[in-house]
Amino acid sequence: MLRLDFDVKRFGAELAFAFFLLLIGGAAVAGALQMNVGWKDDGPGAGFFPLLVGLVLCAACVVQIVLTLKHRRTLQTPIFDGxxxxxxxxxxxxxxxxxxxxxxxxxxxxxxxxxxxxxxxxxxxxxxxxxxxxxxxxxxxxxxxxxxxxxxxxxxxxx
Amino acid sequence: MKFVNKVQFCSLAAMVAVGVCSASTPGLADWAPEKDVEFVATSKPGGGTDRFTRAIHSAIKNNNLVKKDIRVVYQGAANGTQGLVYIDQNAGNPHKLAFATSQVWMLPLTSKLGYDRKDLTPLAAMAFDEFIIWVNADRPYDTVAEFLEAARKNPKGIKVGGGKSKDADHVFTKLIEARAGVQFTYVPYKGGAEAAVQLAGGHVDANTNNPAENLAQWQAGKVVPLCVASPTRMVNTGVVAQGKSWADIPTCIESGLDIKSFRFPRTVFMPGGLKDGQLSFWQDVMQQVVETEEWKAYVSKSGLTSALKVGDEFDAFIEDSEGVGTQIFERAGWLKK
Amino acid sequence: MDFIFDQLGLLSGGFSVALSGQNMAFLLFGVAIGILVGVLPGLGAANGVAILLPLTFGLEPVTAMIMLTATYWGALLGGSITSILFNIPGEPAALPTTFDGHPMALQGKASEAMALAFTSSAVGAMIGTLLLTFAASSIADFGLRFGAPEYFAIYTLAFASFIGMGGPEPIKTLIAIMIGLGLSTIGLDTVSGDVRMTFGLLDLIKGISFMLVVIGMIGIGELLITMERNLELRGVVARMDPRVIFRTIITLPRYWVALIRSAAVGCWMGVLPGSGATIASMMSYGFARRFSSNREAFGKGAREGVVSPETADHAAATSAMLPTLTLGIPGSGTAAVLLGGLLMWGLQPGPMLFVSQPDFVWGLIASMYLGNVTAVVVVLLSAPLFAAILRIPFAYIGPVILVVCMIGAFAIAMSLFDIYMTLLFGLFGYLFKKLDYPIAPLVLALILGDQAEESFRQSMILSNGGVGIFWDSTLSKILMTCSVLALVAPIILKNSTRITSRLRDQN
Known part of the structure; x- marks a missing residue:
């Protein structure tokens, strides 16, 4: 049977989710790069904004990861248990x-x-x-x- | 003994073969729908394709052309591709029809869409929507010649609004550019309705809408039609706007623009893998539809041209249209890689 | 003055059309269905009306329209009920009502919250309908002045109103907005004609509808959060005390600033094609919070926090009929469905509609007054009934809600794939709620992102790449300045209060 008497601390959950979102950001960047990301005479290409969004998302996730690590000690409350x-x-x-x-x-x-x-x-x-x-x-x-x-x-x- | 047996055997076999053939053909030729039928409109409710679907639906229902119940469903997402993929997935099913336009074979040229138009069975092209060059009423051009002259003097300066990118409006604009030797700036909007309003508001100089799409703005005096890309003038002579009728609009050829015909066919497609009698049943139905009062009223109200093409004629039309499209796309660099 | 009398004359003609037995019957029916649709989390006004639309094919256009618009008003009201009682918006436009409406309910003030919500809705709806009655043609002309740069300016203003909505962790808000923007780019791109970010999944060509995300992240997400501790999703018990209702209605004029401001935002968002009740309610909430003297109270049961979005979304819904009828361009998502109906019944929306079909138009406008009043009365009377239905044990109601959510998700585009998307978003929403990532900015970004980007790129095409186009016309100049102000003002205000309090301390 599954051991259901564990618990997950907020720290771990925040970290994991932020990493997950970082991956999503990475996917966005990858998807954007498949398209035209330049800015020509008639404005930005189809990939420009997705790329921008993906990059900002990745950056924000990195910041979030850093913040989570920084506040490790205050995030020890259990958030998810069996x-x-x-x-x-x-x-x-x-x-x-x-x-x-x-x-x-x-x-x-x-x-x-x-x-x-x-x-x-x-x-x-x-x-x-x-x-x-x-x-x-x-x-x-x-x-x-x-x-x-x-x-x-x-x-x-x-x- | 053997000789007699062989002759007997052969003639027996021949009789059996003839018997089997003549027994099976009548069954197929008399095919009629066995279940409820689904009309798939490849657009949202209220769109041009929806009205097309419903017009045929009421023509059939009011004249009892099909005995079984017909339901209209909407599968309009992604420019109607959703409906076409749905039909594609229902190969062999003679109870589903998709109502669309030339998008069926044009869109796959530029994007990967998840169906091969050759897998679908073309049923009929039933009506043609004309393309008109419209300009904003405040602009100084009264004729196509003046319009093109202004465009020549101002490369990329004249803005033409249209529905979507790389779709019919865009293709038509590119065609004008090629034939008249000018360069426009094409501004893609969500659809013909938006392009109509943007033209009325003066945010673009011209658009290439179908008659029905700009009618209200013409009636309000905000936009003016210059020419229609059709071999002959439109037939409706009733006054529709500003004291003019559809027939008053000159053709592009008359006005000096070398585009004989650019039209938007309203088409019906069916899943692939149909048996012979099934397709011919529906072809018959459509031939009867275009004779009905309901159809005629629809065509006249929407400013369409009724022209039925089935079978080989339709196939040839598709091939031709696909060819022209490929040419234009190739030149514009839009072909799918 | 003549003009007003003329319009009133036309309006009274409209009343004689609307007050026919058949039309009133369908009006009532529409209101009832609308409230039901609004209360159910899986169905919203837009897909509710879309579902009913094909049925109206055989009806008289004016009757059909009366019924469908009544459904619209009913759905908005019904959505507020579930927002307040269950913290789940039954209709996307009711999302901001959860911010302060549910806390009020938790404090035992559910009746007050609902009374506030419904009466502010009525005020908003009346103002929107008045606009339609007296200003239709001039506003229509005004609507024509909006080209791509003007639209972009509007979207910037909407975004600006929402900055600061996210709560104490700005990075999480940023992440939410980015995810919303990213999701909005999925699908067919209008400007380039390319299919974006679908990663080969054909079903994503149609993009991700914001309704899917609302049903999933907010509806199913909330369900999961409640279930985590095996709590029953019972919501708050609410008895509609008539005295409380009466008292609340009397106090409504106190919020006249919020009412007028929200009605203005609502009317504007309704009149503008492409933005509707959902954006209006969120923007209005954002502004209310921004400009309130009591910002801390928001999110904890501030009455203005209920009044503002409710007034705005009803004002938007009614005034969305304006561009729909006069320009043939839908003022909101649901209005787009109604427009489909107009075309389906053979009517030609446009400047000539008022002239060529006065019976239809004025009958409809008259029905909007009647419909909104009827809807508010019906919902006040039936709110306890719905509250009671939702008190059925979770064992029965839970799976029914889940199934309705799945049906609602399916009904958006008749696609099975959407059902799976919604469930996935449900899990995603659970994680968001659990880890304090704000969902509202994500939804706003999802609704606006693609449109804003499209307007921006259209503007670039028009201006050949010059960014100055956004300051060309008077209209866009005004709007862009407002956006900048909206972004910057709170920072200035915050700093100025800090400065003044420091000065005071020094003295």
Missing amino acids: EAVRNLSGIVVPTALCAAAITVAGIYLPAAFLLAYFVHRRTKRSPIEIAAIATAVPTALYLLFDVALEIKLPGGWLY
Whole structure:
């Protein structure tokens, strides 16, 4: 089983996130350089502003990293722990699975399962009640969107 | 024994073959939609393509040309590429049609877009949107000749506004530059509507909008049409603005500008991999559509020219247009690398 | 005076059109749907109206328009409800209302916050509609004077109003703005025709819609933050006490400065094509904070912090109809959808619309007065109902909110890819909130970045690379000066108070 009695200090989280954003800045710069970054007669090329933005972003992230290092001692409060992971994964994982399932099964079926999962995990309703709720809500959504509003939401292999 | 068997066998085989062939062809020739049909408009609601799609939709519905339900969906992102990619991904499906313009084959010349136009099945070109050279009403040019003269004296000084970059307006501007030997400064805006307002406000000197796009500003007296890039004058003789009609606008050739024709076709495409009867069904439908009252009203109101091209004629048109486009793009340095 | 009487005459004609049974029924329906759409975090005014639009194909244009605009006003109001009670804007324009509206709710003043929000909205909407009634043609002409340099000046002003919005860590604000600017460059570039920063992902050709980011980072992000400690997203219990509402309405005139300033910002942003209710509300909040004598109170439940954005976004929404009708250029994102409707019904927006279709135009304008008043009344009455619905246990409401967010994200461009983007932004938003990176500047930068850059480059094309073009016309001179002032003023003010207090200490 996962050891969930750890905690992450704010210092580490800030540092890691700043590095992550620095990478994003780097990607922006890389993307910008693929285009025309010069400034000609008719103004800046398509890559000029992305490059500028990417560079400033990288610089700001570096400054943020430096500041975080400088204030290392004051950032020792725990910010993220095992309990948080457990709680968050309780939403993130089912939602991610639901989203992944949408590509093949449309939106209504995975939504029904998502609803069923949440109700099951958090309340004490019987399987029949859960099934009823899990069919009622998506059906209502179907009636609202597909029938009344005529927007075809992704249906996967259902239709 | 063997000889008789061989002859018998061959004739039996021949009869079977003929039987199979004649049994299968009637099924395909009578194909009609089996499921609900989807009309994919490759634009946002209200855009020119949307109105085109809806005009055909009502023509079909009001005249009962197709028995199944037809739904209009919008897939207009990225200049309509979204809709074309969607159609591309639905190869073999005869229940989806995409309504677009020449963007289908023009845009891929300059950008990588995720579909190959040869994978799609061209159904028809149904109407043509004209291109008119408009100028701001306060400018001193009354004719194309004066306009071009001013441009010649002032290279890059005359500003022409248009919708997007490397799209139809831009291409037309480049064409004028090439044929008249002038240099403009082209200013790309988000679309024809914005270009219309910018011209009305005098921020640019000219634009190359379609008739419908500038009509309101013409009626308000803010912009003036100089010539239309069409082989003959437009047909509508009803007065639309400032006491003039569409037919009053001279053609470019008449005005001394050597552009015989530059038009924006409104097209319909289908996914690739269709069976014969499926395409011909829809071709028939479109041929009936252009005879309907609904279509005629749409065409007249929008200042379009109705002209149906299907099959080989349409294919040839595409090839030709693609060729001209490639030439212009090559010269301008826009071809996709 | 004649002019005013003329317009009033036309307006009363409009009322006779608007007050028909059918139109009023659709108005009410539109308001109800709008409030629902506004309350749901995944759907905003723009995609709500876009979803309803195809359905109106068979209706009379004026009826359809009345219904859709009623949806617009309802959605803005509904969005404020969730902003105040749940710290999640149900509609992007309601984002700044979370800054002070939610703290007020946490202090037990939810009724007051909502009453303030709704009544300021009504004031803003009225002012915007009055503008439309009396000033449509002159404002339309004014709108024509805006070319690329003028637009750039406006965007600079909007950015300037937002500097200092980020909170105590300016570097994080800078990072947020840069990320927003970067995200805005993704997609098809108008000026060069190139596709930018898509890294080969075809779905990114259409760019990243700010609604996606709002739904993801702010909506789903907030959900995750609350869930981290396994708290239920129950929001604040709010009973709408009529006495509190009445008292609040009486005190509204006290904020006349904020009301007028915000209405001005709102009308301006509405009239200008390309910027709408969302920018208006953020700019108005920024200005309110800047010019207030009590800056520290902002973010903790300052009433002006609720009045300002709400007045502005409704003023913007109503006055956005002005350029839409008179120029055919949408004054806001939702107005763009409405414009599509106009064209779909065969109407030709432009200077001639008022002349050729007076019944439609004046019927619509009359319905705007009726619609906004109706919407405010309906929302005041139904707010407790929505608050109650949202008190359903998280076990049921949580997944429904998630699913609606996914549907809302999908509905923006009918794209499955957007659903994944929104969820990713949800995680991103969680990290932002957790580590105190401000989201509002990111959203503003995302909305404005591409437009500002486009205007800048268009200006460069027009001027052949000369930066002086921004000081050419009177209009852009004024705007650029205002932007510079807006940027510099607080620094001067801060320093001058420091100087005066030091002088006082010395004495």
